[in-house]
Amino acid sequence: MTPFSYARANNAAEALQLGRGGAANYLGGGTNLVDLMRETIAKPDRLVDVTGLSDAITDTADDGLLIGAAVRNTALAEHPAVRTRYPMLSRAILAGASAQIRNMATVGGNLLQRTRCTYFYDTDGSRCNKRVPGSGCDAVGGFTRIHAVLGASPACVATHPSDMCVALAALDAVVHVEGAGGARTLSFGDLHRLPGDRPELDTVLEVGELITAIELPPLPFAASSTYRKVRDRASYAFALISVAAAIDVVDGEIRDVRLALGGVAHKPWRATTAEALLRGRPATEAAFRDAAIAELADARPLRDNGFKIELAKRTIVAVLGDLSGATA
Amino acid sequence: MSILDTAREAAQGLVQGAMAKLVPLAPDSWIPGGVPDPLIARKHGLIGTSVSRLDGALKVKGAARFAAEFALDDMVYAALAFATIPRGRIATLDVAAAEAASGVVVVMTHRNAPRMKQPAVFGSSPTAAGPADLPIMQDDRIHWNGQPIAVVLAGTQEQADHAVSLIVTTYDVEESVTSFAAAKEKGAAPASFMGQPLLNEIGDADAMLAAAPHKVDQVYRTPRHNHNAIEPHAATIAWVGGDLVVHDASQLVSMEAATIAGVFDLKVEQVRVTSPYVGGGFGGKCLWDHQILGAAAAKLAGRPVRIVLTREGVYRGVGGRTLTEQRVAIGAAAGGHFQALIHAGTTATTPHNNMPEPFILGTRAGYAADSFKLSVDVVRMNMLANTFMRAPGESVGTFALESAIDELAADLGIDPIELRIRNEPEVDPTSGLPFSSRHIVEAWRAGAAKFGWDKRGLPGARREGEWLIGMGCATGTYPYYRMPGAAARITLDRAGTALVEVAAHEMGMGTSTTTTMVAAERLGLPLEAVEVRYGDSIIPGAILAGGSQQTAAIGAAVIAAHNALVAELLKLAGNDSPLAGLSPDEVGSEDGGLAKLDDPARRESYASILHRAQRDHVSVSAEGSPPLELMHWSMHSHSAIFCEARVNAVTREVRVSRFLGSFDCGRILNPKTARSQFRGGMIMGLGLALMEETEFDERNGRIMNPSLAEYHVPVHLDVPEIDVIWTDIADPHTPMGAHGVGEIGITGVAAAVANAVYNATGTRVRDLPITLDKLLV
């Protein structure tokens, strides 16, 4: 770990003040950043501890939820409003990491998790455009079991590792941020980037910008939503693929649907193509399969991850089938 | 050369000659174990009772002190830098920034490292423990991607870790072989293991296979694996005067001390290696570069050193199991009788070590067949030296063989257990030796009944909701080993307590507990009156915690020391003792003293003998008998493994829902700890079957998942409740009638899982691990 100074902020204003200039990083639970620092992938000269920011979960005026950035993952997953109104979010969080890590990790930090690409992590021995812009990508042609099939670029084929973010993408969460230029909100889908030729940038956040809260808009039909994660061991493993879904079926017809995929792209993948195809269609397995095929139509396999395309399709169909009670 | 030396070398496979031919023909009574150990007949003692680990309280309180937990005055912390090319030379190595970093005491590279001899490579002599025949940080040559190239010592671990990240290296890359295919193109050579060729040919197996009415002929592949003990390798090292003390996590303290002494040109007694607790070994906690580098850096700095490998460092610097590619072809008659059994293939090792994964070992004594062709070829790759990992050979060899038998059974329409039993051999089919103890058929019958094997259906027939459910089984096998060189020292005092010292190791197997039980039983003392010390190279003898041989080696050494003790006590007893005039073979130990075997009333307590002799204590050491029994009988443990696997119909995720292991491993000394060993082996087998793989990038020989997050071992939710039963039939030819139980558990498991997955889905996976992608196609 490169030497750094440490300061604690009690609120967003203090954090912004402390984080101004130089190579400062905001520190939440540390579950990813401390590891990245130890690997010398992150080398901040200053850490601003933002666990003193709001850890409140409150109802918004329109029956949504406002979640402080310092809320711990466990606290969010166990919150009665989340369990009953947004169960896919509880399930996504509970499917991630381990209980110890969920007890430490903050909501804000979870959004800024970096990829598990093993070439990204191999500081000394592998080239990585995300770690060292312009150096090349050794993942292509190497072990790519956990890599992207959608939205990748020649520069980067990494995936975003968060489970929670897949649910937030499906739920159309709104991200509240503050920076030198003041406060702004981002729709969740706009927060994370596809790699393009700038894979070093995971998100659109400006330097020094701080996530202060996540807002969940009301979504009544999310009360029966779910999250399904497919992985190589039964627990404590990153997703091969995952599906967050909510579906509103009235008289056998799909009135609305939310669908997002994890483990397939550089960002949590909102399945807008599938959603558009499904709205207004009868809730049948055939419809689900058509939508899944359409969503994965542009998928491009690497050496080891071609299975993800079929796996994602099957899982989408099964999850939507379970939620809607549809039969073949 | 004495007959003892000859026997010792013969047992190690160093001499193929007269001994190996004569020993099988000798009368049983000339052979160790020819007369059954009297403890086998003793039915009401400690042996066979469930005793909780004697070191349990220390461990659950976190008070057991592991290698990295010795605090020494003025100690500094080490960090290592590793090479990033597979082969070549260091062109530039800039350590200026590291040397200038805060807290740094010294940066050691090949330029300033003390001059050291190459460690004697394992197998080159009875005490050699070196990982490879390579010099350690003595020149600019790089032999594998991950080789240590610099050691930083600093006042804190944080300072050392930071400084090591400032080292900048460039290389002159040389041609290397890092792909298995390229290595095979360069040519494979016949392999040997422990000095013996890995080759058996009986009859014309190719012709008999061709002529057989039924046959299976398939290729099975297993990847590289790492041990992944949860304790990373660590040592706390100090030079005291000119002598060296290494507090290590080691499976071979005596061999390690001898080898390190050779490296630093010291006398063996100048190096002391302790290893009181080992946080998991599995073959991985032997001598690697880091202990030698730590000692060298301590010498350079003139201060004690703590060296703890990072988890990545464990993968870069400590070898694991290598990959295998195995053809199994079986030709069978309609009734299932094996006419030809071919098990042949290739494994990879390095130009600098000799450890071909000996995957045919279990096949040699597994089944009767009219003809055999068993062989292992080896290719050389530029990579970290591979090494022993739990059941080297059998763990992956049984995957291939026992999968093939399942395939043949399906083809023949014969129940796979029945097919195995029909090919049960009378004597060892390749050596011709009689079996010392073989009760696999009993194990199969008992296991099948308890597991409910009769409920197995046709492939793909059983489904509950989204889950396809199947059953599979396989035979596991592991030899009984006993290596020469073990010794024990027994010190008996006037209070009637005994200290038993053996240069053995406790890595969780329960060795310290079972050794105490056995010694107490042999000495006729209560458990509380016996203390066992181990894990220290200053104790006489050498006992490798490997090959599941520790219990037998200790057992035989304690028998020898006990015999010497009895003789010594009889001398001390003198003419006023009720034992006067008796010879050592007329008396035995019981109830705190010696008694005439056929007239137990004629006895005297240890305390009384020592009191009369005016002695506070008596101490004897003795070496175990040479292990000639291994050349006289075919000695093996066996298991029948049963698995119920569930495969998700949608995602093809595989989960094991039931396991039963039915073991034939001689007499079980401590059911409580033995059960844990069996289960532990089976769980490692579960990992081998479903998830474990060291990702070796064949473009440059770099291990790409050097982390417990990316190398998956089973977690709690992967592990079902595991039922374990055993025959408990004593092997009449081993100490206590026991066999080692550390490695048998992992064998057969991968095949049982693969066979269950086949039964669940109708899909056969011949390439480990069985990940869901292989079932989606």
Added chain:
Amino acid sequence: MPILVNGSAVALPNDPRVSLLDLLREGLHLSGTKKGCNQGACGACTVLVDGERILSCLALAVQYEGRSVTTIEGLSDGDGLHPLQQAFIDHDGFQCGYCTPGQICSAIGMAAEAKRGVPSHVSADLSTDVRLTREELQERMSGNLCRCGAHNGIIDAIRDTVAAELAA
């Protein structure tokens, strides 16, 4: 403000790079808390902070100013054993003993979570009270790796003690 470790006040390290784990092991010689991976992948370093289980390897000690840390050494006094420690011995819930302190601390934190009603990945229904079935215990303990394979004994020990108390 100091950190409280097993009830004793401990000064914060001067170097903010020092993890809570290294503060315990190297600074305080409380080596019962184990370092298995130092990257949040094994659970051997699990300690309780204000009763919650966390990974001390990923925790910078400076972040825990004013918090109360309980390690394996703080679970029992002198020669006495916490009931869960005794159950680990009775059920042979360990072999080498290296992951054991982390398993034990984790199980105590786990029981508190379950008591509070925190659901898990395998909870069929998120709205009902927690029932600590074997599967629930296995999922909740999956953040603690064991390579010796003592999983059955560990779960049995937890079932007999801290999980049983919850059911009562």
